[in-house]
Amino acid sequence: MKSEFAVIESLKKKIPRRMQGEIGIGDDAGVLSAGAQRALPLLLTTDTLVEGVDFIPGKVRPELIGRKALAINLSDIAAMGAEPLAFVVTLGLPRAWSEKWILRFYDGVLALARRYKISCAGGDITRARQFFASVALMGRARKNEIILRNGARPGDWMGVTGSLGGSILGRHLRFAPRIREARYLSRFIRPHAMIDISDGLLQDMGHILKASRVGAAVEAAAIPISRAAIRLAGGRRGRALIHALTDGEDFELLFTVSAAQKKKLEISWKRRFPKLRLSWIGRIRPGQRMEWRRNAKRMPAPRLSKTGFTHF
């Protein structure tokens, strides 16, 4: 099988453009703005967890798998600048799967749904060889609040929330989707482009650069490296940086803003979100290349064994 991204490219060509909603497929969520929805579009996204691919059932509590199944979708709706509304859950169940496990899975789903005041609007159950849980989540935003991947402009600063890398040590199950932060950004700052970091900073930054047809100068010393990444790297700075750049499932926000927007944000962010770090990791440049700096001096690109998490 080709890579996930190659398959998406083929599907983009196969599905007629007029069928793909307002912005076309390939962003963090689809946007539907026909008819009555013109001023207040609906957004739709879906994501799936599969036993053996995304988790090993005996090793993770069902509540945490349920929580994550919804949280990864919330993160995509956040990345668009939208507010989540309602979701449906499709479960694929092997014959021997217990009802108790499923109810505990739903405890995790519903606890998170309550926190964000969203509705569980139904779902479907089917027989499957491996357990899977697929959530589809609908959101809403004013038309001018929706932020796509393709709006980055030369001169923009790249901001990233939180700290990155090493999510495998636990954060990938317990992360807080950045709904409040993204809503603040989309309503009061209006970043030019935004994405949630699910495949690793480098790969997701690549998605913004490619969609916006721009390049970037990245400041290595400014990348926020998580404690988990340092632990995974056994304390070696270089290795920890690679974890921060390429480990998947951080579910932080990466966005680009003008210098004026950055100034405004620097004043307001600390007061609004005192516990969440905000880092400026580089600037958008014309051209298509990614350049690296350390303390403003040019450096070779970090050598990577992998450039991010791909599902296939």
Ligand SMILES: [Mg+2]
């Ligand atoms: Mg995403």
